[in-house]
Amino acid sequence: MTITVPETRGKLGRVKLIGSGWKPVSMVDVYNSVTFTLWLCGCNLRCPFCHNWRLAINDIHLCHRIDVGKLLEDLGSAKPLIDYLHITGGEPLTQYRGLMELLTYVRDSIGVDTSINTNFTLYKPLEKILGENLVDHLATDLKIPYHLLYGYSENIAGKLWRLYLKTLSLVAEYNTPLELRIPVAKGIDLDEYVKYGGQAIKQLEKHSRFYIIIQPLLGPPITTPRNEEWCREYCDPGEDELDRVAGVFKKLGVDKIIVRKTLSLG
Numbered sequence: 001m002t003i004t005v006p007e008t009r010g011k012l013g014r015v016k017l018i019g020s021g022w023k024p025v026s027m028v029d030v031y032n033s034v035t036f037t038l039w040l041c042g043c044n045l046r047c048p049f050c051h052n053w054r055l056a057i058n059d060i061h062l063c064h065r066i067d068v069g070k071l072l073e074d075l076g077s078a079k080p081l082i083d084y085l086h087i088t089g090g091e092p093l094t095q096y097r098g099l100m101e102l103l104t105y106v107r108d109s110i111g112v113d114t115s116i117n118t119n120f121t122l123y124k125p126l127e128k129i130l131g132e133n134l135v136d137h138l139a140t141d142l143k144i145p146y147h148l149l150y151g152y153s154e155n156i157a158g159k160l161w162r163l164y165l166k167t168l169s170l171v172a173e174y175n176t177p178l179e180l181r182i183p184v185a186k187g188i189d190l191d192e193y194v195k196y197g198g199q200a201i202k203q204l205e206k207h208s209r210f211y212i213i214i215q216p217l218l219g220p221p222i223t224t225p226r227n228e229e230w231c232r233e234y235c236d237p238g239e240d241e242l243d244r245v246a247g248v249f250k251k252l253g254v255d256k257i258i259v260r261k262t263l264s265l266g
């Protein structure tokens with residue numbers, strides 16, 4: 001199926017989205033799924049390990065206005081091959097107005113399921129997207145401990161963590177399929193996973209369609225993190241640490257846990 005450029009340009013020419021581009025077929029961005037992946041720019045967090053930090057800070061050498069007509073034309077062509085249009089970044093919800101227009105068009109005129117990778121700290125925009133039935137799958141990191149991984153002071157990070165928990169609870173109400181990714185940092189006390197993991201999983205008591213992916217935070221040369229010094233201290237945990245974190249979530253009652261000992265970067 002091909003979407004004609006004049007049609008999409010007419011309806012969506014005004015949609016403003018800033019991103020770095022898209023990949024028509026990807027096997028690594030959503031577990032067990034084939035996606036058409038779009039990267040958008042901007043983010044409200046400052047995670048020190050972030051390997052997409054240049055997108056997060058809207059680097060003008062990478063980020064530009066997306067040609068939405070061309071994007072939809074490519075999406076129409078890829079439709080038979082993919083499970084989702086997966087939108088990641090950066091933090092896609094920082095551009096939620098344009099994002100909602102795009103999602104509405106994709107749902108109503110192309111008929112491809114959609115997936116968003118978001119940090120779950122922008123509650124209101126996600127509430128609107130869920131309320132309008134515009135997303136079929138979500139992915140988010142469960143960053144433990146949040147005060148180390150969000151890149152903010154304890155006070156600000158604490159507020160963001162409460163928003164994160166509130167968003168988890170919202171997603172549980174909708175029972176939207178959820179990929180909960182746990183990026184494991186080196187040398188973190190397991191009690192932190194028990195404490196904060198327990199708070200997170202409690203929000204998902206009524207959610208029957210989530211799964212956990214446990215994966216290492218990887219540093220150079222595999223990634224180019226925002227803060228290399230931070231990464232020297234906390235990146236590249238041992239495989240045994242991943243297994244121990246998996247054990248914590250098993251004890252917390254999670255059925256579906258996938259441990260990825262090497263990371264595929266999206």
Ligand code: SF4
Pocket residue numbers: 043044045046047049050051052053056089090091119
């Ligand atoms: S890891 Fe994600 S949430 Fe954190 S700064 Fe990077 S894009 Fe933002």
